[in-house]
Amino acid sequence: MKHSKFYLVSLIFISSLFVGVFIPTSIARTEIGIDSEPEVISLTSVDLTFNQEAPSYGKAEHWAVIVGISDYKVINDLRFCDEDANDWYNYFVGLGYEHIIVLGDNSNEFYQLDYIASEYNIKQALNYVVANADKDDVISYVTSGHGSRAKVGESLICAWDYGAGENGEDGRFWDYELADILGLADAKQIFVFIDHCFAGGFGPELMAMPNSEYVWFGAACAEQGMGWDAYEFNNGLWTYYFLEFTLVDHFNSNPKTTMEEAFVYTLEYFSYQFGVMVPQEYDGNLHKVFLLI
Numbered sequence: 001m002k003h004s005k006f007y008l009v010s011l012i013f014i015s016s017l018f019v020g021v022f023i024p025t026s027i028a029r030t031e032i033g034i035d036s037e038p039e040v041i042s043l044t045s046v047d048l049t050f051n052q053e054a055p056s057y058g059k060a061e062h063w064a065v066i067v068g069i070s071d072y073k074v075i076n077d078l079r080f081c082d083e084d085a086n087d088w089y090n091y092f093v094g095l096g097y098e099h100i101i102v103l104g105d106n107s108n109e110f111y112q113l114d115y116i117a118s119e120y121n122i123k124q125a126l127n128y129v130v131a132n133a134d135k136d137d138v139i140s141y142v143t144s145g146h147g148s149r150a151k152v153g154e155s156l157i158c159a160w161d162y163g164a165g166e167n168g169e170d171g172r173f174w175d176y177e178l179a180d181i182l183g184l185a186d187a188k189q190i191f192v193f194i195d196h197c198f199a200g201g202f203g204p205e206l207m208a209m210p211n212s213e214y215v216w217f218g219a220a221c222a223e224q225g226m227g228w229d230a231y232e233f234n235n236g237l238w239t240y241y242f243l244e245f246t247l248v249d250h251f252n253s254n255p256k257t258t259m260e261e262a263f264v265y266t267l268e269y270f271s272y273q274f275g276v277m278v279p280q281e282y283d284g285n286l287h288k289v290f291l292l293i
Helices: 009-015 081-095 119-132 175-182 199-207 237-250 259-269
Strands: 062-068 099-104 138-144 147-151 154-158 172-174 189-195 215-219 228-230 280-283
Touching: 062 081, 062 119, 081 099, 081 138, 081 189, 081 237, 099 119, 119 138, 119 172, 119 175, 138 175, 154 175, 154 199, 172 175, 175 189, 175 199, 189 199, 189 237, 199 215, 199 280, 215 259, 228 237, 237 259, 259 280
Parallel strands: 062 099, 062 138, 138 189, 189 215
Antiparallel strands: 147 154, 154 172, 215 280
């Protein structure tokens, strides 16, 4: 991996894809590259059973929900979100995480894949983790894929079934829905990392949770910004710089690396240095450092 500063703005505009789509409620399908009605299929289960070992209460345990969606059921696809998921999986395994759930698509290879990343399944996975993690534990939720929004102040994650919906959900995982779930967590530390367009819009809701003092959130961009697939790195741009360039290469995967120092280093070298494309940090407790273990 390179440790020099990159200036990729022109390269990215030419060769990268938006990691997000601004899709109003009533958009024509031709605007997102869909020319015919998709085949209606169901790859999800209403009753999910997560094959996880029972937690050992009394000692700190580590829980991760990893989402990476490159191939969508209906909307246009991306390239490297599955790679992002695999890289985070490797990192959490290296840190010794005992409980990892991975959700993705049905077209790419994952080191571990538990379920298709429909909105319903993502919520089920997060609810499962929140219900089982106690006050000594760490929860990490990392996600890569498309993002959208309805208006200023309302951001959403496009789940795999966005534009189709399954199991009573419409594929739109809203910022307030994520906050409603994580706001119930007892965990001592909650790490949220969103590599989607409009990711910064999740910040205010997460910081308004009753347990926000235990939350650290890293967003790919501001509320009105875009995330990117970066062909040069085979990753999302935000995932590459924060995970590969910073945590793995610069800090040598040291488990004692704080998220605050990692963000400062990432931002120094990040390709975009201006406007709404700059990654955002939301730290619920400025008087305490945040670790992933």
